[in-house]
Amino acid sequence: xxxxxxxxxxxxxxxxHLFRFAGLFVVAFLVFLVVRAYVVPKTFGxxxxxxxxxxxxxxxxxxxxAGHQTCETCHSDIADTKTKGAHAxxxxxxxxxxxxxxxxxxxxxxGNLYQRFVALIVPPLPPDTPxxxxxxxxxxxxxxxxxxxxxxxxxxxxxxxxPKGFPQVDPTVHMGGVPCExxxxxxxxxxxxxxGASPAPGGAK
Amino acid sequence: MNISRRHLxxxxxxxxxxxxxxxAGTPEASPNYQxxxxxxxxxxxxxxxxxxxxxxxxxxxxxxxxxxxxxxWVERYHVTxxxxxxxxxxSPDGGKEGxxxxxxxxxxxxxxPKMCNHCADSPCTQVCPVGATFISPDGVVLVDQTYCxxxxxxxxxxxxxxxxxxxxxxxxxxxxxxxxxxxxxLTTACCEACPTGARQLADLKNPNDPIHEFLKTHPVEVLxxxxxxxxxxxxxxxxxxxx
Numbered sequence: 001x002x003x004x005x006x007x008x009x010x011x012x013x014x015x016x017h018l019f020r021f022a023g024l025f026v027v028a029f030l031v032f033l034v035v036r037a038y039v040v041p042k043t044f045g046x047x048x049x050x051x052x053x054x055x056x057x058x059x060x061x062x063x064x065x066a067g068h069q070t071c072e073t074c075h076s077d078i079a080d081t082k083t084k085g086a087h088a089x090x091x092x093x094x095x096x097x098x099x100x101x102x103x104x105x106x107x108x109x110x111g112n113l114y115q116r117f118v119a120l121i122v123p124p125l126p127p128d129t130p131x132x133x134x135x136x137x138x139x140x141x142x143x144x145x146x147x148x149x150x151x152x153x154x155x156x157x158x159x160x161x162x163p164k165g166f167p168q169v170d171p172t173v174h175m176g177g178v179p180c181e182x183x184x185x186x187x188x189x190x191x192x193x194x195x196g197a198s199p200a201p202g203g204a205k
Numbered sequence: 206m207n208i209s210r211r212h213l214x215x216x217x218x219x220x221x222x223x224x225x226x227x228x229a230g231t232p233e234a235s236p237n238y239q240x241x242x243x244x245x246x247x248x249x250x251x252x253x254x255x256x257x258x259x260x261x262x263x264x265x266x267x268x269x270x271x272x273x274x275x276x277x278w279v280e281r282y283h284v285t286x287x288x289x290x291x292x293x294x295x296s297p298d299g300g301k302e303g304x305x306x307x308x309x310x311x312x313x314x315x316x317x318p319k320m321c322n323h324c325a326d327s328p329c330t331q332v333c334p335v336g337a338t339f340i341s342p343d344g345v346v347l348v349d350q351t352y353c354x355x356x357x358x359x360x361x362x363x364x365x366x367x368x369x370x371x372x373x374x375x376x377x378x379x380x381x382x383x384x385x386x387x388x389x390x391l392t393t394a395c396c397e398a399c400p401t402g403a404r405q406l407a408d409l410k411n412p413n414d415p416i417h418e419f420l421k422t423h424p425v426e427v428l429x430x431x432x433x434x435x436x437x438x439x440x441x442x443x444x445x446x447x448x
Binding site: 023026027030041044047048049050051054055057058059060061062063064065067068087089090091093094095097098124125126128129154155157158159160161162163166 | 314350352392
């Protein structure tokens with residue numbers, strides 16, 4: 001027994017270089033842990049193999065189409081007209097588009113030393129341009145009136161590719177350059193004729 | 206206490222690691238919106254689509270999609286009676302400004318709006334080498350653009366061609382199903398702008414969503430079902446010639 005212990009001790013005496021080597025591994029592993037703690041984002045792995053905070057960041061993008069419910073809070077008269085007509089299910093922004101203007105971007109915070117170091121290697125993505133909605137400030141963001149000769153024609157030009165039941169006209173024959181709203185109320189259009197006028201040729205069938 | 210220089214060298218990094226984990230604390234709590242209550246998809250009603258391109262323009266406006274790239278686009282199919290497997294497909298500028306007039310001709314025409322299918326088993330998220338793209342707990346395939354390397358594996362992997370590399374950001378970009386809108390109770394920009402209701406956002410976990418009644422009573426199809434991607438863009442009235 002004693003012989004065996006003596007043999008073991010003498011063996012360990014010669015194994016000093018192995019311990020130093022193992023020590024190096026331990027130090028390298030600790031360095032790895034420290035670096036890893038810095039470079040792996042805090043929310044990585046919160047829900048899966050990705051950065052959980054990314055969803056919150058994506059959800060922060062500015063909304064540009066305010067939604068017809070927002071429009072209707074002020075323009076209830078138009079909403080009432082619309083509900084009776086053929087365009088009842090066409091949302092406001094389908095024709096008027098998103099009513100917003102871009103605002104000057106605020107100065108970006110420089111971040112801490114580590115973030116600035118990372119930015120040198122990987123330039124950060126440009127932030128979203130802040131926007132101002134017509135719904136937020138109707139006096140500043142004044143919408144342009146859409147050109148019906150472009151807008152209506154886009155949907156209602158006759159084409160064999162469109163569904164058969166959809167009202168379609170041949171623009172060259174039907175109006176000859178006269179804006180659509182001269183005869184039709186875009187918010188509640190009637191097919192064929194309005195207010196007893198005779199139907200224009202090439203009209204919707 | 207007697208600490209040698211060697212011990213200090215070992216102790217300092219250990220302390221730094223420990224402090225980092227103390228600092229990290231608990232993961233950030235999710236916002237007011239409950240991800241576990243939703244499972245998003247889309248219903249696309251082909252017989253209702255008139256090919257006006259409103260959805261394409263709305264998407265480009267809402268999401269600042271660069272010109273020449275598309276998160277959603279519209280294709281026009283022309284299938285003649287004898288060329289079922291070889292349809293003529295056009296999509297001029299993604300159908301953004303509509304389509305040229307189709308003369309009465311042999312065969313049939315129809316429009317197919319395309320977009321990310323937000324697959325439940327998406328091939329694009331499986332190939333990402335860094336975990337920059339993922340399926341969110343509410344069923345939306347998203348890209349963490351701060352994490353993306355721009356390697357383009359996912360662009361190649363998507364069987365529906367729904368991804369592209371952003372020309373100035375140099376990262377993968379795709380439809381987010383307007384995640385910034387649906388988490389606020391709004392519908393997507395394309396659905397908001399569609400004049401005929403050909404597109405409908407669907408929450409498959411919401412028992413009151415009309416999608417359930419529709420799926421129960423209508424024949425629907427997903428694109429490339431043979432690939433088993435778990436696509437959640439349901440097409441009603443999809444022709445067999447659509448690829």
